[in-house]
Amino acid sequence: MVKGPTIGATVEGCIDYPGSQVRMSGTFVPMYGLNNMFTQIPIVGLFLGGSNEGLIGVTYEIVGTPGAPVLRVNPISAMAPGVLRKIFEFNTGKQYNPVELQDRTDSRSTACG
Numbered sequence: 001m002v003k004g005p006t007i008g009a010t011v012e013g014c015i016d017y018p019g020s021q022v023r024m025s026g027t028f029v030p031m032y033g034l035n036n037m038f039t040q041i042p043i044v045g046l047f048l049g050g051s052n053e054g055l056i057g058v059t060y061e062i063v064g065t066p067g068a069p070v071l072r073v074n075p076i077s078a079m080a081p082g083v084l085r086k087i088f089e090f091n092t093g094k095q096y097n098p099v100e101l102q103d104r105t106d107s108r109s110t111a112c113g
Contacts, residue, residue, distance in 0.1 A: 008032030008054060015066055022069045025061040025090040027077075029054040055081050061090035 002009040013024030029035055035054025039045040059077040064070040074090065 003032050003036075005033035006031065008036065008057075013062070017066060020065045020067075022062055022064055022066055024063075025059070027057045027059050029057040031056075059090060 002011075008029035009026055011024055011026035013022075013026075015022050015024070032054055035056055038055045056078060059074045061072050062069050063072070072090070
């Protein structure tokens with residue numbers, strides 16, 4: 001979690017150097033200080049921004065190799081406030097969604113997630 005007055009972000013996932021894979025996802029929240037004020041409103045704040053995300057945010061994922069990662073952004077997620085934005089999240093970096101990766105050095109599989 002990254003948070004400051006100008007930006008906020010969440011990120012989860014992993015970088016598997018032996019398997020040469022990057023699998024991460026999260027949400028980018030511009031103007032985090034102002035955006036996160038809505039979460040302070042009792043009950044309504046949960047729907048407008050959740051606990052660590054603001055009213056306006058964009059979901060993203062980073063996939064590929066450590067040497068050439070690819071950033072993908074879901075612009076439609078910016079139109080969905082708080083809890084509704086979860087519908088548009090990428091499941092790339094989720095720990096409950098492990099992906100089997102092949103280790104090139106000794107043919108053992110490792111899980112990144």
